[in-house]
Amino acid sequence: MSQSPIGIFDSGVGGISIWKEINQLLPNESTIYLADSKNAPYGTKSTDEILALCIENTELLLAKGSKLIVVACNTATTNAIQVLRENYPVKFIGIEPAIKPAALNTKTKKVGILATEGTLSSQLFQNTSKLYASGITVIEQIGEGLVTLIEAGRTNSKETRKLLAEYVEPMIKANIDALVLGCTHYPFLIPTLKTLLPSTVQIIDSGFAVAKQTKSILETEGLGDFDSSAGSHQFFTNADVEVLSSFVPQANTEISFLDF
Template sequence: MNAAPLGVFDSGVGGISVLREIRRLLPREDLVYYADSGHCPYGGKTREQIQARAVAITEFLMARGAKLIVVACNTATIAAVEHLRATYPIPFVGMEPAVKPAVAQTRSGVVGVLATGAALAGDKFHKLVADHARDVRIITQPCPGLVEQVEAGLLDAPETRALVERYTAPLLQQGADVMVLGCTHYPFLRPLIQDVTGKGVSLIDTGAAVARQAQRLLEREGLASDAERVGCIEWHSSGDAAQLERLRPLLMGET
């Protein structure tokens, strides 16, 4: 199993922001990435629909030999990760918005959370806030349309900026000095969001923390690769494979 790959999936290309962190931390591991772009976005789907997609993709990744699967999607984690852990014999790593580090970092006592509506509505998110918010005010902001802009590769288009300005304005008006990027698509918009909010606002995502958790699980289970080489990445999409191929160098930061 040490030579088996890690599986990573998302509703689309957003999970590549997590894949980059895994690649940086675990360069010897082979990776299989599945972009469910044919069913993106997940934000407007029911829990049952998202869970069905997560099960189908998990079975695909396990057929490719995955020894561990990263659910690189906040919405899919909320809807499906507990079911996946109870159903399949391999470890799963999920996502959650970085509320805890945001609370520790804020100076104004106000934290904004940018996410999909489905992620913000889940019991898992409400428990996260209840456990960690303490005396900090958490303001949530659904961001319909941003996922689609990233899927199209429109990272700095005028329409994307207009959406970012619309969604960050209420958070800035209420004094948020930390904003949580609560969807794996949003780190690709970090330069644009930072330009809109100004450098006085800190932006936090959990990609690096998820990579560290994957590393811990691999080491704990004795599954880490001992290959003396850089691992390969295998790419799959339920949508337009040519679009994934066009976006891959941009999102991976490759030339």
């Protein structure tokens, strides 16, 4: 099993931000990535719809021999990962907004979170906020429209910048000193966000923490691939291959359309 790939899925290209962190930390590991762009965004769907999509993605990754599955989507994690863990024999690694480090390190006691509706309304997110953000003012903002723009390859468009400016303005006025990115698509917006936010605002995402957890689970379970050569990577999308290709490094990668 050690030479089997790590399976990763997301509601599109957003999870590539997680894949990059995993690949950087674990360059020997091979991966299979599913970009469910046809059904993006997950954040506007019902819990039942999200769960059905996550089950389909999981079973496809298992059929392709994945030894571990990273749910590289905040909305999927907060709405479905518990059910996945209860029903499948592999280890699952999820991702949720990094409220804890933001709350522990804020000096103004005010942090912002930009996320999807599906993440912000989930019970898991609410529980995490109550646990770690007591006494902290958390300014929540649904990033409506951002995932759709990123999936269309318009990360650096004027429309994207306009939306971001609108979303972060109340946070700036409230004197936040940390902005938590609660969607794996949003790290691709960091260059634009840095031009909109004061330099005193720290932008926090969960990518590196997920990569470290992946490494830890592989070591604990004896599933790590310690081959000296670089891993190989398969990327599948059920939408535009060209858009996915624009987010993926070309070395040791195979990018294909798959109707799932």
